[in-house]
Amino acid sequence: MIQTLHTDENMHNQFVERHPAGDLMQMTGWGEVKQAMGWRCRRVAIAEDEQLVGSVQILFFPVLGTGYTIAYIPRGFVTDYERLDYVEALWEETKRLAREENAIFVKLDPDIDLGEGVAFERLVALGFRHKGFEKGFPYVQPRHRMELTLQTQEEETFQSFQRRTRSKIRTSLKNGITFERGGASGLSCFSELMEETGKRDGFVTRDQTYFEKLYQTLHAAGQAELFFCRLHPTVALQQLENEKSELESALIETEQKEQKTEKQQIRRLKKLEELNRRLFKVDQSIEEMLHLQQTHPEGKLLSGALFTYAAGKAHYLYGASSDAYRSYLPNYRMQWEMIRYATELKLHTYDFGGVSGYESEEDPYRGLYDFKKLFGTEMKEKIGEFDFVLNPTMYQAYDKGLPLLKKVRRLVMNYF
Incomplete structure (x- = not known):
């Protein structure tokens, strides 16, 4: 017999962590981050024979000035979609809470590949409206994502990368790029890098307060790290001096090597030209690093990343x-x-993360796809978004962008 169950945060998180349908966005830490941004967070759970078999975290965003809310279930129900009784029981409780919160509609977007399992059919049968199979970025979460299946041994994963990717990783090591873990104190540097990135790539970035809340909450839960890559001039100079010495030795050896035929002489000239070109480039880099050593003796942060993890x-x-x-x-x-x-x-x-789903050279986001593809990833197409309408009149106003709700809709989409 299936019954509703009250769960505390630990019980909910442990279930989500080990369940195949679990996701970071269903963790209570994610809900806490969203609450700091104006959302309300509630949970529903069901049990069969006193065993927890389904749980869901629902976010409610108030539509200012209307008394209504919008309900969002990021990454969908955490349950076995093969069990219709589980899905129905979770949905009935979710619907009850949504009505309590005066929700216009309930949105969810399971992290399930298109064509996999029965989730699509289950949700449609419950009355959810599927929002389509569009490419690009019209949805809350990108419907196309680049995912890498991790091997048990890191060397196996490394060998799955494209050849030029492996080469560039090795080059970055030789270039004096070091990898380090940041902490809360590094968030101001990360925010500055995000601003620089946003200006270069033409998107609006979150403010530092958001990153602080996100990092502090998820890091405390063991679900986030802040990482940086730094260019260390001292390390780079050592590598460059070694490379210069090797090139100079190769030049001397090539110049002294006797060439008997015209073909051999031509080959030697080409090799000397290539060696001199590389030596000139190394000398330029040495000069560049000597300057950096004077201005930033501790090195310069070149990139940062917020890395999160949960449920595998x-x-x-x-x-x-x-x-x-x-x-x-x-x-x-x-x-x-x-x-x-x-x-x-x-x-x-x-x-x-997400990509547009287009693979043509004309796609403005092609560079994003190309970079992620270099690491042996596979583009996964998800089943997409579903809406269950509770208030048809208000939903139509929201969905069609009625002037009263246009501004609110843009605000909501930014806060998902």
Whole structure:
């Protein structure tokens, strides 16, 4: 017999953590972050034979000045969708709470691949409206995501990357890029990098207060880390001096090597030209690092990332990078080290985040897809968003962008 059950935070989180449908956004820490942004958070749970079999965290956002709310279940119900009785029981309790909160509609977006399981059919049968299979970014969560399946051994995962990716990771190590864990004190630097990134790429960034709440809450729950990649001039100079010495030795050896045929002489000239070109580039880099050593003897932060994890999945939640020294490839070192950390945590998936779903060269987001693809990822298409309408009149006003709700709708979409 299925019954509703009151769960405390620990019980809910433990269930979500071990369930195949569990997700960071169903953890109570995520709810706490959203509450700081004006949402209300409530939970529903069901049990069968006194065993917890389903749980859900519902976020309610008040539509200012109307007395109504919008209900959102990020990543959907945490239960076995194969069991219709579980889904129905969770939904009935959820619907009751949604009516208590005067919700216009309930939105959910399960993290389930298209064509996998019966979740799509179950939700439609319950009366949910599917919001379509559009590409791009029209939904709260991107419907197309780049995911990397993590191997037990990090070397296996490394070998799954494209060849040039492996090469660039090794180059970033030689370039003097170091990887370090930040803390709460590093959030101001991270916010500055995010601002720089937003200006360069043309998007509005969150303020530092948001990142502080997000990091402090999730880090305390053991679900978030702040990482940085730094260019250390001292480390870089040592590598560059070694490389210069090797190039100079190769030049001397090539110049002294006897060439008997014309073909050999041409080959030697080409090799000398290439060696001199590389030596010139190294000398330029040495000069650049000597200058950096004077201005930033402790090194310069080039990239930062908020890394989150729960229920077996790692998430590259927020990433930021400086415009300076991009040729030193800090983002390659960052991704590799976070993947290594996810492997160390014994997680099974590394989520690089959303992409548009288009693979054509004309897609304005093609660069985002290309970078994530370099790391052996697979583009996963999710089943998408579903809305259950509780107030048809207000829903139509919201969905069609009635002037009264236009501004509120934009605000809500920013806060999801």
